Amino acid sequence: MEQRTFGNTDEKLPILGFGAQRMVDEHGCSEEVALSMVNYALGNGIRYFDTAWIYSFGKSEERLGKVARDRRKEMWIATKVWAREGKEARNQLEESLKRLQTSYIDEWRMHNVWSLEELDKLTAPGGALNEAVKARDEGLVRYISISGHTNPQVQIEALERFPFDSVLCALSVLDHFIFSFAEEFLPIAKTKGVAVIGMKVLGLGALAHVYDRALRYTMGLPVCTVIVGMESMDQLKKNIEVAESYKPLNDEERLQLFREILPLVSPKSLPWKSEEWDTATSWRKR
Numbered sequence: 661m662e663q664r665t666f667g668n669t670d671e672k673l674p675i676l677g678f679g680a681q682r683m684v685d686e687h688g689c690s691e692e693v694a695l696s697m698v699n700y701a702l703g704n705g706i707r708y709f710d711t712a713w714i715y716s717f718g719k720s721e722e723r724l725g726k727v728a729r730d731r732r733k734e735m736w737i738a739t740k741v742w743a744r745e746g747k748e749a750r751n752q753l754e755e756s757l758k759r760l761q762t763s764y765i766d767e768w769r770m771h772n773v774w775s776l777e778e779l780d781k782l783t784a785p786g787g788a789l790n791e792a793v794k795a796r797d798e799g800l801v802r803y804i805s806i807s808g809h810t811n812p813q814v815q816i817e818a819l820e821r822f823p824f825d826s827v828l829c830a831l832s833v834l835d836h837f838i839f840s841f842a843e844e845f846l847p848i849a850k851t852k853g854v855a856v857i858g859m860k861v862l863g864l865g866a867l868a869h870v871y872d873r874a875l876r877y878t879m880g881l882p883v884c885t886v887i888v889g890m891e892s893m894d895q896l897k898k899n900i901e902v903a904e905s906y907k908p909l910n911d912e913e914r915l916q917l918f919r920e921i922l923p924l925v926s927p928k929s930l931p932w933k934s935e936e937w938d939t940a941t942s943w944r945k946r
Contacts, residue, residue, distance in 0.1 A: 661705035661903050664884050666803075667825055667855030673736060675879050676903035677708035677857065678896075679889035680724055684716040689891040691723060697896050698727045702734050704900050710828070710857070710887045711760075712740035712771055713752045721759035729761040737762065738828075738857075740771035740807065741788055744781035749788035753795055767826055768792055769805035774944075779814055783821050809860065809932035810944055812845035819852055826884070830932060831858035832867060833877045833917060837925045838943065839933050842881055850882050858886040866929045872902050873909065873917050880908040 663672040678701050683694035698709070711720045721739060728735055739756045743749040753768065770788060773779050782788040795801040803825035808815040815827050827849060829841040836842050849856050858878040861867075867874040878886045890896045909917065927934035927943055934940040 661900075662906060665855075666884050668853035669825075669855075673708050673885045674705050674903070675883075675885055675906060676706055676875075676899060677710055677885040677887035678706050679859070679887040680709055680711040680720045681715045682889040682891040683723055684719045686716060687891045691726075693893065694723045695726055697890065697893055698724065699731075700893065701896060701900075702727075702731060705904070706900070707734055708736045708738070708885050708887070710738045710859075712742070712769075713756050714740070714742045714771065718755065718759050721756055725759050725761035732762055736766045738767035738769055738805065739765055740769040741792075742771050744778065744788050746786045746788055746791040749791045750795070753791070753800065757800065764799060765801050767803045767805045768795065768801040769807050769826075769828060771807055773806055773808055773814055773818065774810040776814055776817060779818055779821070783818075789822060807859075808841070811839055811933075811946060812841045813946065815841070815845055816848055819848065819854060823852075824854060826855035826857060828857040828859055828887075830860040831856075831878050831881055831883065831886075832860045832863045833874055833921055834863045834866065834925055834930055835860060835933070836918075837922065838930065839946075846882055855884040856882065858883045860932065861886055861888050863924075863929060864931075866924055867921065870917065870920065871898070873913065875899065875902045876906060876909050877914065877917060879903070879906055880914075 661674040683689045741749045741752045743752050770782050792804045805826040806818050806824050807828035809830045861878045888899050927940040931937045931940040935942050935944050
């Protein structure tokens with residue numbers, strides 16, 4: 661599997677990462693299957709695992725931790741903090757460390773910063789970002805990250821305020837056409853040497869019918885790795901197969917993919933860019 665550099669560091673990561681949000685009972689994935697998937701992933705070239713404090717009340721982190729206690733040196737673990745205030749963020753970090761059965765997090769990520777108001781909260785004195793810097797100084801966190809689903813201008817502003825090591829952002833082929841991180845954010849991230857991790861690659865299942873080309877589209881962008889949420893061994897094996905045989909889309913393939921999926925570009929298919937996730941009838945305002 662192709663390896664790519666993590667930003668301005670000497671670290672290299674495989675182009676396919678494991679999104680651990682869905683490896684829980686509520687998505688039909690038992691603990692036995694979840695642990696088998698993580699071990700299989702590690703045995704087949706994947707080492708990047710993305711989770712969050714908030715996912716399924718900690719169950720995602722707990723299941724990753726049951727593998728990490730024995731195989732931590734093989735794993736790159738990224739988890740996310742939901743809190744914007746420093747003290748609460750610290751509490752969430754400590755809970756994440758316990759659940760993951762580790763003494764450190766490779767990437768600690770400010771979760772889903774969708775507006776400048778949210779960015780103001782976490783970058784304020786006493787905010788979560790200040791706590792992240794302290795945690796890095798203590799050796800609890802290696803790299804500091806931020807994620808954004810909605811408006812690339814928020815993450816562009818975030819990079820002006822702080823030298824984040826990485827950014828996780830929505831880079832599906834659907835996302836290409838509205839509030840485009842690919843068009844607006846990636847050139848700036850590249851200039852600053854920031855590692856970019858692609859998410860929402862299959863558009864919450866909207867792109868399942870073209871999953872192989874959807875994966876190749878995002879892998880063809882200037883990203884370090886691409887995380888895909890998986891809930892079954894079959895999904896994992898298919899994604900590994902695409903990653904192991906990866907070739908960028910050529911111009912004709914890219915154009916054909918755009919033509920096929922363009923009718924799907926709507927608030928309903930991209931709820932993370934809509935005014936209200938649950939109703940998803942109109943685009944969010946900048």
